[in-house]
Amino acid sequence: MASTRRPGTEAEPRTGPSPGRSAAADPAAGASAGARPTSRDVARHANVSQATVSLVLGGKWQGRVSPGTAETVRSAARTLGYRPNLAARSLRLGRTRTALLVVPALTHDYFARVHTGASRVATEHDFGVVLYPSPEGTGPAVDPFGSARAALDGVIASSMAPEALAALRDGGQLPLVMLDSDPEGDRAAATVNLDIADGMHQAAAHLLGLGHRRIAHIAAAVDSWTFGVRARALARAVAGTAGRLVGTERSGLSVEDALEAATRALAARPRPTALICDDDLLAAGACKAARRLGLRVPEDVSVTGFDDLSLATALEPELTTVRLPAEEVGAEGMRALLAVLDGRRANSPVLPVQLVRRGSTAAPADA
Amino acid sequence: MASTRRPGTEAEPRTGPSPGRSAAADPAAGASAGARPTSRDVARHANVSQATVSLVLGGKWQGRVSPGTAETVRSAARTLGYRPNLAARSLRLGRTRTALLVVPALTHDYFARVHTGASRVATEHDFGVVLYPSPEGTGPAVDPFGSARAALDGVIASSMAPEALAALRDGGQLPLVMLDSDPEGDRAAATVNLDIADGMHQAAAHLLGLGHRRIAHIAAAVDSWTFGVRARALARAVAGTAGRLVGTERSGLSVEDALEAATRALAARPRPTALICDDDLLAAGACKAARRLGLRVPEDVSVTGFDDLSLATALEPELTTVRLPAEEVGAEGMRALLAVLDGRRANSPVLPVQLVRRGSTAAPADA
DNA sequence: AAGGACACGTTGTACGTATAACCTCGACGT
DNA sequence: ACGTCGAGGTTATACGTACAACGTGTCCTT
Known part of the structure; x- marks a missing residue:
């Protein structure tokens, strides 16, 4: 009792002439091997209707299709190598199972990790992620929804500037999850944040505890x-x-800029004994600056970073820095978006961060 | 003569009952403000047929629609904020204008840059890029076409291992462009390669020219x-x-692994005076290893890297390394794919690379 | 004056899928 | 013997778009 044969399903009657399609255009037509199989091909193969195929492969056949027929359909799909046409499915359902991830720059390790985390969770839920490399070269007025070719179900945006955010919401009325952004400006359905303040407290407390009294801030000019x-x-x-x-010296998010900024900070008299940097890239520049001034790290000047990029342990000395769970941020962002799309209540977590003590900090010599 | 009015286009006659759609399900229905406007809405607004809207917005209206009507349509589309439904368009056209980019790891600066380049060119041609974070955690048998939610027009794959490549081609009969891969195994429609051999020659010649006679290779175990x-x-x-x-020491692609490998290399007697590394990450580890052994870079041992990642100038001394035009690789890959999709002949360039001399190399002391 | 030829649109599909609504049996209670 | 009911399907749309094919008036040619 493998399959219940039915009459009347053998010859698929074309409902009418199809003037919109010139079959003669394709020289390879006629042979059925060329094109990708559709659900109708599977149906033909399994001696059922296309609707049944859709039900079975969609998993909603409980009590509507017999187990034997279901297995026949699945087997036919397998042998034909059937893959549903996602465009057609999206059109029918009005949903795409695709999210847009907006990040300032993928070349920054932090955002690459955020993407990794978001992508992992997305894949687990049969979702896709398409990236929007944020408006750096193209100007801030680029419409993410124009450039993102995919139809979208939702948006996850990291570290968005307020005005870019406004453009985002105008472009599409999509559910929005914000990462590393002001939780008060709650145009977002959910936010995922890091306890940045606590991280900075840990870094400062660490330096103060070592005996540092004159601390300069190398701040990101972003x-x-x-x-x-x-x-x-x-x-x-x-x-x-x-x-x-x-002292607070502002610097662009590059090693070169930070080198200059830190050089300025270290020119102050009396000289600061510690530089606390907004980012590991800045910390790398600060270390270079110190050494060019003939100062040793950490003996003459301590340096702390932020983010714990892979760079932090490549440098020498290794950077004392605040580790951010970047992948977890991306993962939580995607989870929040999925929750919103499911109509569930999404929580907006604030993830803890952790100071990692390494070689770039020590007690000041003059303490 | 702005627009030619026509009778019979006012009341859009619904061709029949639509039992498949329960209008009562959406409580906000009735008001026309909620849903996204379709081309038919634009047509209604401009007093033309949907076909005309499609022609005008598709840019193929030359000689088929009067300039006045075309402007009316465009204006209507603008005021309604019309955006074409990409799923519907993809379904109709059978193409998605989306390419899959397969890279081993986005957290590696090189691949992030490749993505940037590919994405830039794609955007210029109204194309999309969706990333496939290559099978590291999930095992090598993951089907890219299952996990990539978007329907795809083509694939760009970077640094693919042969067996993964086979799985790729079996999964879908899509045009394939290979980056940084064996140009002989031409299952690809086009390849984009770097003149890696020349880069290595430049690095070696540089060290030999400085007088180095004992050179060890820190090789990537990939x-x-x-x-x-x-x-x-x-x-x-x-x-x-x-x-x-x-000596040749193989190392995983991480600073830590490279530190161990370089330590082994430097244990040889007589000691090598130069370490030539397959990657800047490995070079960073090599520098750390040297210093832990009490050796100075470059006075006691010279180190060269490869790739010219941002890391190269963050380190101290800055790395002498071979600069790879990563963005250009991605850009050329996308150009090649676009050419193939257009039916044009795609060329398979080999891009030049350039040694960048910085502080991590010098003449050996014992020369 | 007749017959194009052209400009300017319109009507009608089809892409492949998901689902609402309907249909057809055999079994079963009364 | 006959309505009824559920199991197990089928038929018919519609999603929004891009054309192919097919009208219309208008002007120009012969």
Whole structure:
């Protein structure tokens, strides 16, 4: 009792002439081997209707199709190598199971990791991720929904500037999950944040505990929520202690820029004994600056980074830095988006961060 | 004579009942503001047929639609905020204008740059790129076409191992462009390669020219065409010169692994005076190893890298390395794929590479 | 004056899928 | 003997778009 044969399903009657299709255009037509099989081909092969194929392969056949027929259909699909046409499915369902991930720059290790995490969770849920390499060269007015070729179900945006965010929401009324962004400006359905303030507190406390009293801040000159938090948290962490913030130098997010900024910071007299940097890239530049001034790290000047990029352990000395669970941020962002799309209540976690003590910090010599 | 009014286009006669759609399901229905506008909405707004809208917005209206009507249509589309439904378009056209990019790991700067380049060219041609984070955690048998949710027009694969490549081609009969891969195994429609051999020759010649005679190779323990080329090219470059290859240590593609490998290489007696590394990450590890052994770079041992990652200039001393035009590789790959899809003849360029001399190499002390 | 030829649109499909609504049996209770 | 009911399917759409094929008036040629 493998399959229940039915009459009347053998010859698929074409409902009418099809003037819109010139079959003579394709010289290879006639042989059925060329084109990709459709659900109708599977149906023909299994002696059932296309609807049955859809039911079986869609998993909704319980009590509507007999187990034997279901297995026949699955087997036919397998032998034909059937893969559903995603465009057709998306058109029918109005959903694409694809999310847009907007990041400032994929070449920054942090965002690459965020992508990895988001992509992993997406794959687990049969979802896709398409990247939007954020408006750096093309100007800020690029429409993500124009350039992202895929139809989208939702958006995950990391470290978005406020104005870019506005453009995003205007472009499409899609569910939005924000990463590393101001949780107050809640145009988002959910937010995933890191406890950046705590990280900065840990870094500052670490330096203060070592005896540092003159600390300079190498700040990222990027208009992003996360860097604002870092500056404020550092100010608060130092306030009321024996230490002092003896300068803030703003720098672009590159080693070269940071080298210049740190050189300026180290020109102050009395010289700061520690540089607290907004990013590991900046910390790398700070180390270079120190050494060019004839100062040793950490003996003459301590340096801390932020993010714990792979760079942190490639440098020498290895960077003391604040480790951010980047992949987890991406993963949680995707989970939140999936929850929203399911109509479930998405939580907006704040993930903990952890100072990692390595070789770039030590007690100051003059303490 | 702005627009030619026509009778009979006012009331769009619904061709029949639509039992497949329960309008009562959506409580917000009735008001026309909720849903995304379709080309038919634009047509209604502009008093033309949907076909005309398609012609105008598709740009194929020359001589078929009057300029005035065309402008009316465009204006209507603008005010309604019309965006074509990509799923429907893909279904109709059988093409998606989306390419799959397969890379081993996006967290490696090189591949992030390849993606950037490919993505840039894609955007210029109104194409999309979806990433396939290659089978590292999930095992090598993952089907890229199952996990990539988008329907695809073609595939660009970088540094693919042979067996993974086979799985790729079995999965879908899509045009394939290979990057950094064996040009002989031409299952690909086109290949984009770097002149890796020349790069290795430049590095070796540089060291030999400085007077180095005992050179060790820190080789990447990755089964990839590009690393095979590096090893063979190095052997050839050194053969017949006053220099000698005094050891090859294989290492995983991480700083930690490279540290161990380089430590082994530097344990040889007489000690090599130069380490030539397959990758900047490995070079970073080599520098760490040297310093832990009390050796200075470059005074006691010279180190060269490969790729010119951002890491190269973050280190101190900055790495002498072979610069690879990563973005250009991605861009050329996408151009080649677009050419193939257009039915044009795609060329398979071999891009030049350039040694960048920095601080990690110098003449040996004992020369 | 007749017959194109052209400009400017329109009507009608089909792409492949998912599902609502319908149909056809055999079994079963009364 | 006959309605009824459920199991196990089928038939008929519609999603939104891009054309192929087919009208219309209008002007120009012969």
